Amino acid sequence: MKQSWRWPTAVIVLLVLGGATWLWIYERSPNSGLPYKDSFQIGSSEEWTAYGGTWRVARGAMRNESDERGAKLMTGSPWWRDYTVTTDVELLGQQGDAGVILRGSDEEQGVDSYTGYYVGLRSNDGFLIVGLADHGWLQLAGTPVPGGVLPFHWYRLRATVRGCRVSAVAVDSATGVTTSISVDEQSNCFARGRVGIRSHSSGGAWKNLSVTRIDAADLSPITERPGVEHLARIPYAIDEPVVNGPEGRSPGADGAVHGGQLRSTPAETIASLKLDRRSARTTVLRGTVVLTSPRLYVQDTTGGAEVIGHALPDLKLGDEVEVEGEVDLRAYSLTLRNAHVRLLWARAPLPPVSVTASQAATGVYDAMFIEVDGVLEHRSSAPDGSMQLDFTATGQSFRAIVNPGRNRASLRNLASQSKLRLLGVCVVDPGFTVNLYPFVLLVSSADDIEVLSGPPWWSARSLALLAFGLIIVFLLGLLLYIRVDHWRLQAVLDERERIAHEMHDSLAQSFVGIGFQLQAIGNGVVRDLPEVNRQLELATELVRHSHEEARRSLMTLRREFLQSEPLHIALEQFARHMVEHGAVDVQIDLSGEENGLSLALKDALFRIGQEAIANAIRHGSPTLISIRTEYSAAVVSMSIQDNGVGFEPASPVRGFGLQGMRKRAEGIAATLEVISSSGAGTLVLVTAPLPSHVPLARLARYIRFFRLRGSRDEQGNKRKNQYSYR
């Protein structure tokens, strides 16, 4: 039998081990997950991890709308080795660069806080650059891009890493002009790592990003290409402006964004516009961009405003802008319509104003970037892909609308009743609130949501789980109790049987021996001593009777007796032995079948019945003893009734035997009633639950116990002829 298990077990273990090994090897394979293609077109970017920056997916592209230096977004396997990354890339500002990271690892938030290679397009000098970062930047090479690197202009960038060679090709999407570069790193180059996108100072947008396994054709055209300028390591900062560069562009040369030529227009504050209350006039205000999607909001030191206009420029969070537009004042809100927006300069995003939900609900913080805490009640998806989160907080309720895009998985994992901290723009516009909430929070991305604490343990789900667990523990405890009780009973029965064997071998055999000796004495005694003979006969009779008693007792002590005979038969046999040669009639009445009666229950009932029969015969002088057993689905009832003299309840007859019956009844969660009166016989009635109903019976018993304690005094006097033991 054992042999038949060995082979299947061995095969299963080998299969499991083989599968685990294959998975382990596959995950470490340089080709695991390749080729890769981004899902920016469908607004998905779950597989990317951000290290700084303000990232969102819009118009089919991943955009970093901050000018944070060295903001990066990483994906892929750390085991990728030789591959090509292809993407369209656009710089969202001047004085910076944007590109891709190759063989990246050990990433942190920080300008150059990663190890790996970087290929980027730099607008300062209009160069295509290749460098490495090892928590510090070293430029390896750069070559000018004909016409420079323009902001808000798409380039097709293809970067390849194979062995210790890093190469790149940049193609101007408008003109088709191609720039290429290639670098051979030292032999101890970075061998493997993930891919990433990164921008420095300018922000950036990337789309159609793919990573493919490298093949031999990827490098040769680049390395053989003539005229590629390979520069030595450049000692200065990556964003160092170029002086008198022949092909590079001077900083701010196109004057699109920076510079004092755009300033000096008198501007009003948002608070003054709200106080003035004059709509439909044109004004100019200066503020910082706090939200770009789904609508544009700007904020100054006095408040916030929504900006609606045509041909709004691509803006990043933190951009300082000058807005000229028509004032549209509502109850709490200021909107500038038909607005023209001019970018003054880029800044770090504004810190939020920390308010409570009740403060936000006043409308004072309309169109402002705030931080507010709330308890998540409900989560749903809107048709446009945004996520709607409903919150309660200090007697208020509000809704947060989270832009579709990166890190949606974290939103799906938010548990109801969690306490969250949200950063977003507070709006009281009924277009968003639909008059269901005092305010709505427009959240730029899932990164602006922080879980402060999970749901409380006393939530409905937790309580249900706790109750379920307690029930399981209770049932296991009960099972253990029953099992222990069974073991205890088995031990008692074993001990009884041992005693019975001991008594049989000693006491009973002694009675037999004494009987023989008395007979021998009787046979030797002369017949003319009648008194002696009479005493000998009496002694012999006493010995015989005692032997019978001992035999009967031994019989009832033996487990086989109860195991082999039904309860009513065992009681009948006992009663008939007791009344043998007497004038007492024994009647048996049975109703139902003896199924589901445990040995413990049967033993206890038998002992109670045995005591009741013995009491009836010894003290009642009956002519009839009726034994009745009745089995139903839940209980078994046993009654022993005699027609003897009975007893007065007030008399001190409740001796040791009655106490023993009561104890045994308690042990099986049974009720015991002894009903008697003088001259009217005695009825002993036991009703016991079958084992499967014992817990419920015990519970009911406890309830009755406590209920009866309260009315014990009242009821105690009413019972004149009845004793119940429960």
Place this chain on the structure above:
Amino acid sequence: MVAVIPRTTALILWEAEHAGAETAAHREGLTVYWNAPTREDDVERQISLIQRVVAAGARGLVLAPDQALALMVPVRNVVARGIPTVVISSPLPIPPGGKLTYILNDEEATGRLAADRIGQILSGKGTVAVLGVDPDVSGIVERTHAFEASLGSLYPGIRIVEERAAGFNIAEAQDIAEDVLARNPHLDVFLALNSATTRGAYLALQHRGLLKKVKLVACEQELVPPLLTGEIDSIVVENTYEMGRLAVERVAMQMRGESGPPLVKLSPTLVTRENLNTPQVARMLSMDWRGDGRSGQ
């Protein structure tokens, strides 16, 4: 591991410190954890970095604080844990001693050098605008006061026409510089007190075509190529390379139970086209952060 956290990274000013720290760490058999906020005014990020490296088991801390008051308690907490701590460049309002050491730039000398240079350029007569006055950075305040005192006493014919704050935002600094230029058409010299305002002033001068007319004297190393062409007159350079090297050496000494002076002030160097290529200056102006230990690998 010794955590070296400058005000920010990827600038010449701080990458020179990186090189100095790497050089000393290589000699002492230590490793350097190098990171900083992406902006010089991101105090919160710098505090969280300090807490993170301490939790990660850093055996020493070298810090160039972004702000004097806000960093006081975090640094005190690090020192209380018995971690050797060296504050460089600009001081905190905590007295040195015990596990806390200062290795600072001599701001008075910086102010005097700038005043001397401007006095020489203008031959004792002209106008100067000061950009980048920042009350949050005690070193810059000291630098400004020293410049004003020195200029007033040595060159009374030179007048300070504007003193403007500009923060750490280059575009804003450029905007302010252009405003100053518009208000002072006969300005002779810009003194930029930090790297961001140096860049802002340079861009403003470039944008207005005034690079030849208005001289730019800078503090904190930045924009080396314009120095080569003469578009920037001179830079008063902090010896951050030496600060990084000494700081890591001091941490190593403390780890060995040795002690040293609790406060060291390093003299700045006035860098012009003439001394730009000397080895000492080249080392202070290099972005090659690998130091003597790693660059040869």
